[in-house]
Amino acid sequence: MADTVRINEVGPRDGLQSQGKTLSVEDRLAMIGHLVGVGIRNLEAGSFVSPKAVPQMAGTDRVFAALPSSDSVRYAGLIPNMKGYELALAAGARVMNVVLSVTETMNQKNIRMSLDQTAQVCEAIVRRGCDDGVEVQAYLAVAFECPFEGRVAPSVVRQFAEHMQAAGAAKIIIADTIGAANPAQVRQVLQEVSRVAPLEKVSCHFHDTRGMALANILASVDCGVREFDSSIGGLGGCPFSPGATGNVATEDVVLMLDSMGYQTGIDPLELVPVVREVEAxxxxxxxxxxxxxxxxxxxxxxxxPGHGG
Amino acid sequence: MADTVRINEVGPRDGLQSQGKTLSVEDRLAMIGHLVGVGIRNLEAGSFVSPKAVPQMAGTDRVFAALPSSDSVRYAGLIPNMKGYELALAAGARVMNVVLSVTETMNQKNIRMSLDQTAQVCEAIVRRGCDDGVEVQAYLAVAFECPFEGRVAPSVVRQFAEHMQAAGAAKIIIADTIGAANPAQVRQVLQEVSRVAPLEKVSCHFHDTRGMALANILASVDCGVREFDSSIGGLGGCPFSPGATGNVATEDVVLMLDSMGYQTGIDPLELVPVVREVEAxxxxxxxxxxxxxxxxxxxxxxxxPGHGG
Structure with a gap:
């Protein structure tokens, strides 16, 4: 039971990106500093996208230039395309995330590209990363359900996992983008994926929209997955109902895994002041x-005693 | 996967009992009517305790006298002792719940009896029930952690499960009274209990204090448990943070099990108007x-279309 599970904090990118308020580069660095300070060792620090499209992520290059010592921390930057790759590379990013939604309609509606085109772009970036010594992690988005096409067949997820694995992806992240997965489906998808990629290099990204994120994480960890995305305080949910529809909260994931005897390197209680800092x-x-x-x-x-003064 | 899982609704007793507002007998019957109307078939309808101690449960005899047709619904009444048993019997209850906290201090602090004494009272009631053709269900409370004694050894839970099973309990309910269980511990306890009682007659009662109730239910259902307690809307939690520290919400449990393909006989969406009725x-x-x-x-x-006008 003394297994290690990695927590990949996505608050500084995925979390902040969906908020109304745009944080300064300094504030984003302060947030990252708090997270690293309590033992977070995997972190999505920003994205290299157009600041016109996503003003919350403007200045990600400056964030990367000023990150706290990265010897023991893996800082990832999200990149939408090869241009983003070049920007991230120039900013010194050594870990990059690409997103491949696994349905045709999601790609058409979301980025006006076909599924084939997106898959080709992602594959090219993964291969380029291998050449440059950059770790490229491939997100398979809407892997359980697509808002336009409904349930996704596990074999479809397996197929794209196989593509990304063959291209040389450093990690394959199965993402329940709209929070629709249930534990039975999680097991089916992971069983399929395990046929083409070792689960040690698979991570899962769950949203808590239907309250099942921790149950889905339990199902995944039982299958052998040893890394999960989460967002401090559930940042990234709906502003009117925090935590209700967004990313699963880091403190919830750490507490459950810690209670079960898994090593995360993070004391769940020490996340309390971090949540408060991020609230501020x-x-x-x-x-x-x-x-x-x-x-x-x-x-x-x-x-x-001893703290009261 | 077409397995059936029973939902035992505890809102009308466990839920209401911890609320400030005391509902009239008529209102409690209305609440029960709404729950039965959407397919709830197991329900804790009240408790036969002193109205001085628990004013919220005054008139439970009148509730039982006026319950909706019980042919297909199992209505249970909580009883604290043999006097409660007689009252419940006189009121027509055919299913009764007794509570045995499995630690010494919890019994001393909570009901000023020793653990031995409580176990004897519960055993006598279970045996009496067998004689009278009444189903007596035995709750093993603080089965994972006691607020006074800390973690409870799984072997202790097994020991009391064995007592209650030998006495003839209709069901044994493993209760995480303070919401401290984690999925790994749930598996350990259920493995121990399964040595002395078939898991088909074991039920689990989880609180969502640490956000792990659904994960604990997943762990239990994986072990073979096929009945769970829950409370509509999470009724019974802290009034300032609904659902945060109380009973796991019926709609959450039904939605997860239904999504996984288990049959509960309840449409999760139909619980929405029931939650609203109970809010009112x-x-x-x-x-x-x-x-x-x-x-x-x-x-x-x-x-x-077809509903709009």
């Missing part, structure tokens, strides 16, 4: 499902 | 983790 930076009310309980425990620990 | 009756803001999403889906279905 974003002006959002944050916190996963365990946050209330974690806060009580954290306060108890810090108000104990 | 209790004056509480309710709703589990999936409630926001379920509400959107329910509104979409009911605003579709």
């Amino acid at each position: 930076l974003t002006g959002m009310s944050l916190g996963g499902k365990s946050f209330r309980w974690l806060t009580q425990q954290w306060e108890k620990r810090n108000e104990g | 009756l209790t004056g509480m803001s309710l709703g589990g983790k999936s409630f926001r999403w379920l509400t959107q889906q329910w509104e979409k279905r009911n605003e579709g």
Whole structure:
């Protein structure tokens, strides 16, 4: 049971990107500093996209230039295309994420490209990364359900996982982009994917839209997956109902895995002040499902003898 | 996968009991009527305790006298002792619940009895039930962690499960009273319990204090458990943060099991208006983790063509 599970914090990119408020480069670096300070060792630090399209991510090159020491931390940058790759490379990114939605309509509606075109772009970037010594991680988005095409067959996910694996992807991330997965489906998809890629290099990205994210993570970890995306405080959900529809909260994932005996390198209670710092930076009310309980425990620990003054 | 899982709704007792507002007998019957109307077939309808101690449950005898047709519904009444048994019997209850906390301190602090004494009382009631043709269900409370004694050894839970099984309990319910269980511990406890009682007659009761209730239910259903307690809208949690620390919400449990292909006999979307009715009756803001999403889906279905005008 002393297995290690990696937590990949996506708050500074995926989380911030869907918020109304745009944080300065300095504030984003402060947020990253807090996360790294409590033991986060895998982190999506920004994206190299047009600042016109995504103003929240403007200045990602400056974020990368000023990141806290990266010897033990893997900082990833999201890139939409080869141009983004060049920008990320110039900014010193050594880990990059590409996104391949696995249905035709999602690609057409979302980025006005065909599924084939997107797959080719992603494959070319993965291959280029191999040449340059850059780790390119491939997200397979809407891997469980597409908002336009409905349920996705597990064999489709397997097919694209195989493409990305063959191209040399450093990691394959199965993403439940709209939070529609259930544990039975998670097992089916992972079983298919495991036929073409070892689950040690597979990660999962779950949203908590239907309240099942932790159950889906349990199903995945049972299958052998040892890395998960999460967002501090559930950042990235709907601003009117924090945590209700967005990314699963880092503190919830860490608490469950830690309780089960997995090593994450992160003390779940130490995430409490980080959530509060990120609340202050974003002006959002944050916190996963365990946050209330974690806060009580954290306060108890810090108000104990020797801390009271 | 077409397995059936029973949902035991505890809102009308466990849920209401911890609320400030005391509902009239008529309102409690209305609540029960709504629940039965959407397919709930197992339900804790009240408790036969002193109305001085628990005013919320006053008039449970009148609730039982006026319950909707019980041919297909199992209505249970909680009883604290043999006096409660007699009251419940006189009121026509055919299913009764006893609670045995499995640690010494919990019994001393909670009901001023020793663990031995409580076990003897429960055993006597179970045996009496067998004589009278009454099904007595035995709750093993604080089965994972006691607020006073900390973690409970799985072998202790097994020992009391064995006592209750030998006495003739109709069901053994493993209760995570303070919401401290994690999926790994759930598996350990259920493995121990399965040595002394078939898991078909074991049920589980989880709280969502640490956000892990659905993951714990997944672990239990994987082990072979086919009945779970839940409370409509998460009723019974903290009034300031609905669903955050209380019973797992019925709609969350039904949605997950239904999504996985289990038969519960309940359409998860039909729980949306029930949550709203119970909100109106209790004056509480309710709703589990999936409630926001379920509400959107329910509104979409009911605003579709043919419903609009």
